[in-house]
Amino acid sequence: MNDHTEPAAVRARGIVKSFGTGDTKVTVLNGIDLDIYLGEMLLLVGESGGGKTTLLSAIAGILDIDEGDIDVLGVPLSELPAGKRTTFRGQTMGFVYQQFNLLPTLTAVENVAVPLLIQKIGRTEALRRARVMLDRVGLGDRAEFLPKNLSGGQQQRVAIARALVNEPRLLICDEPTAALDGPNGQKIMEILREVGRSPSRSVIVVTHDSRIFHFGDRMAHLTDGRIVSIEPITREGTA
Amino acid sequence: MNYIALKMLFGDRAKYLMLLCGLTFAVMLIVQQGSIFWGLMIWSQSSISNINVPIWVTDPGIAQVDEVKPIAGTAVDRVRSVPGVEWAVPLFKGLLRARLSNGEYHQITLAGLESSSLIGRPAEVLEGRFEDILQPDAVALDQWAVERMGGPDIIKVGTIFELNDKLARVVAIAKTQKSFTNIPVVYTTYERAIHYMPAERRTLSYVLAKAKDGVPVEEVTRRIHEQTGLGAFTADEFGWKTIGWVLKNTGIGINFGTTILLGFIVGMAISGQTFYLFTVENLRQFGALKAMGASTFTLARMILLQAFTVGLTGYGVGIGLATVFGYLTARGGGLPFVETWQLLLLVLVGLLAICTFSALISIVKLARLEPAIVFR
Numbered sequence: 001m002n003d004h005t006e007p008a009a010v011r012a013r014g015i016v017k018s019f020g021t022g023d024t025k026v027t028v029l030n031g032i033d034l035d036i037y038l039g040e041m042l043l044l045v046g047e048s049g050g051g052k053t054t055l056l057s058a059i060a061g062i063l064d065i066d067e068g069d070i071d072v073l074g075v076p077l078s079e080l081p082a083g084k085r086t087t088f089r090g091q092t093m094g095f096v097y098q099q100f101n102l103l104p105t106l107t108a109v110e111n112v113a114v115p116l117l118i119q120k121i122g123r124t125e126a127l128r129r130a131r132v133m134l135d136r137v138g139l140g141d142r143a144e145f146l147p148k149n150l151s152g153g154q155q156q157r158v159a160i161a162r163a164l165v166n167e168p169r170l171l172i173c174d175e176p177t178a179a180l181d182g183p184n185g186q187k188i189m190e191i192l193r194e195v196g197r198s199p200s201r202s203v204i205v206v207t208h209d210s211r212i213f214h215f216g217d218r219m220a221h222l223t224d225g226r227i228v229s230i231e232p233i234t235r236e237g238t239a
Numbered sequence: 240m241n242y243i244a245l246k247m248l249f250g251d252r253a254k255y256l257m258l259l260c261g262l263t264f265a266v267m268l269i270v271q272q273g274s275i276f277w278g279l280m281i282w283s284q285s286s287i288s289n290i291n292v293p294i295w296v297t298d299p300g301i302a303q304v305d306e307v308k309p310i311a312g313t314a315v316d317r318v319r320s321v322p323g324v325e326w327a328v329p330l331f332k333g334l335l336r337a338r339l340s341n342g343e344y345h346q347i348t349l350a351g352l353e354s355s356s357l358i359g360r361p362a363e364v365l366e367g368r369f370e371d372i373l374q375p376d377a378v379a380l381d382q383w384a385v386e387r388m389g390g391p392d393i394i395k396v397g398t399i400f401e402l403n404d405k406l407a408r409v410v411a412i413a414k415t416q417k418s419f420t421n422i423p424v425v426y427t428t429y430e431r432a433i434h435y436m437p438a439e440r441r442t443l444s445y446v447l448a449k450a451k452d453g454v455p456v457e458e459v460t461r462r463i464h465e466q467t468g469l470g471a472f473t474a475d476e477f478g479w480k481t482i483g484w485v486l487k488n489t490g491i492g493i494n495f496g497t498t499i500l501l502g503f504i505v506g507m508a509i510s511g512q513t514f515y516l517f518t519v520e521n522l523r524q525f526g527a528l529k530a531m532g533a534s535t536f537t538l539a540r541m542i543l544l545q546a547f548t549v550g551l552t553g554y555g556v557g558i559g560l561a562t563v564f565g566y567l568t569a570r571g572g573g574l575p576f577v578e579t580w581q582l583l584l585l586v587l588v589g590l591l592a593i594c595t596f597s598a599l600i601s602i603v604k605l606a607r608l609e610p611a612i613v614f615r
Contacts, residue, residue: 053611062530062610083534090532101527105250106243115531117240162531 008035009073009170009202010059016067017054028054030225032068038169041193041203043213043233046222052206053174055222059204060093060172061085073169090118094163096192098175100155102147102162109134109143112161119166133161136195153184160191171196173205177212189215240533244541247524248548251517258513258549259556265506265593266557266586269499271564273582276495278575283485284478285416286348289381289424290330290359293456295477296446296463297470303484304477305420307332309441310469317467318446323454324463328353331432332444337388337425338401345388348424349402351432359447360413360426367396367411372427378402379411384423402435417575419485503589511597514546518601522608529610539602543595550594554587 015032057063112130177185298308331351450459463471486492569576
């Protein structure tokens with residue numbers, strides 16, 4: 001399925017997840033096998049309702065699966081108690097959402113500092129590191145702005161800075177460009193590629209946006225709860 | 240995370256102010272009504288506090304201090320003979336009408352004090368000399384008599400009026416605690432009080448007594464009761480007995496209790512609903528915090544911090560407003576308003592209960608929140 005020889009950062013086997021019971025039961029993930037490697041950006045694409053977001057939630061450990069195993073950085077998520085899973089997630093993962101999910105009453109720099117504050121890092125140090133990260137996404141001069149005073153693209157850059165500030169090994173992005181126009185979407189992906197990618201980090205991007213396909217290394221197609229193909233992406237944007 | 244919690248709270252100014260207003264209103268209402276209620280209770284036993292003696296001996300069937308049931312005149316000597324009694328003196332108390340020189344009638348409470356000691360006299364005299372009631376036809380009034388009987392131009396030291404067609408001359412005006420019924424009190428000697436009243440077989444209203452030093456007052460009241468068969472109470476016991484009677488026989492307790500309960504419910508409803516809305520509207524953000532590694536415990540702590548911060552702020556502002564209200568309206572004894580630390584403590588406990596309840600609704604919601612909501 002791939003040419004990688006190193007251990008996968010994410011190793012998913014036989015993932016099954018259903019919602020509802022009886023006649024209303026819907027199987028959203030139906031036997032998913034997937035490896036995601038350090039240093040790569042994997043695009044997860046497919047039709048709406050195909051299970052992309054559910055798979056993302058399962059990999060992030062915020063949704064329990066019915067069957068199968070998911071190892072993240074060698075740690076079997078299903079064996080971790082809920083509390084330890086939360087801590088593990090906070091220490092190893094960063095999230096970028098379609099709707100940004102910034103706290104509206106916090107400034108940009110304070111929003112970026114949130115994951116560090118959750119990790120009980122002192123406020124002064126957290127804010128210092130948050131400023132550095134804001135500089136890296138080109139928003140150093142907007143550090144004290146509230147989200148409502150930032151454009152959509154700027155808000156997503158703040159969200160990226162927030163996702164990266166604690167140096168996560170796994171960056172999970174759910175439709176990061178869906179709420180943005182074309183140029184802003186490109187800009188966000190450039191930032192994700194330049195700032196987010198690292199040899200010691202995997203980046204998973206769920207997207208519908210074919211204009212950003214060329215930013216990925218591999219693309220997994222999900223249809224009806226199954227991965228129908230995983231292909232490398234050429235720099236021209238075609239798989 | 241405390242920093243984030245407070246920024247979330249203060250940043251949403253509209254909701255913060257709504258929460259603050261709700262809790263402030265609840266605290267103000269409870270403190271104001273509670274203070275007026277307690278003020279009324281203090282007034283209801285002012286006959287006891289104004290006399291200010293440690294032991295009251297009464298008819299055994301007495302219900303409250305203003306319901307006088309005369310006892311035999313021998314009771315004074317019987318009480319004096321009880322071991323542990325330092326002294327015992329008679330007190331007359333009765334209702335009479337005063338007729339002023341302008342022809343107006345006013346109902347008064349006549350208090351007759353034992354003439355050699357004047358035990359039971361008010362502690363503070365505003366005009367004249369209280370001891371002058373020993374002079375012929377002399378009486379002293381409380382300051383409420385001046386107010387109720389026509390004001391200082393009509394009622395002052397030297398004023399002459401009639402009690403049961405007998406002459407009474409004002410020699411002093413004393414400061415006392417206002418009474419529940421606000422009937423003016425006319426003080427004179429025990430003998431003259433009986434002289435003023437229509438003839439009755441029994442004239443002794445109460446025996447006032449004091450325990451010897453070193454003998455517990457409760458022990459002495461018990462002995463008096465056992466040896467004389469009369470009712471014997473410490474001033475505190477008699478006060479509480481009177482308060483109990485007022486609560487049982489008037490609608491005051493239910494009325495004020497209802498208002499206080501309403502304040503509590505309104506405060507709880509407003510803060511609970513606003514807090515819940517606040518949480519629901521920030522659900523995605525809380526979900527994001529959960530996804531980023533914040534535990535439910537951490538979020539619960541944030542919610543509790545927010546609830547107690549706004550609660551304690553509302554507590555301070557509410558008490559401040561109630562106190563200002565009390566100061567402005569109770570000046571000069573116009574309104575019974577007694578703000579006690581016990582009431583403030585009780586309100587604080589109630590408020591913390593409101594805040595905890597409000598926070599708990601939100602915490603339950605957050606505990607059930609799946610962080611996966613952020614991907615929807």
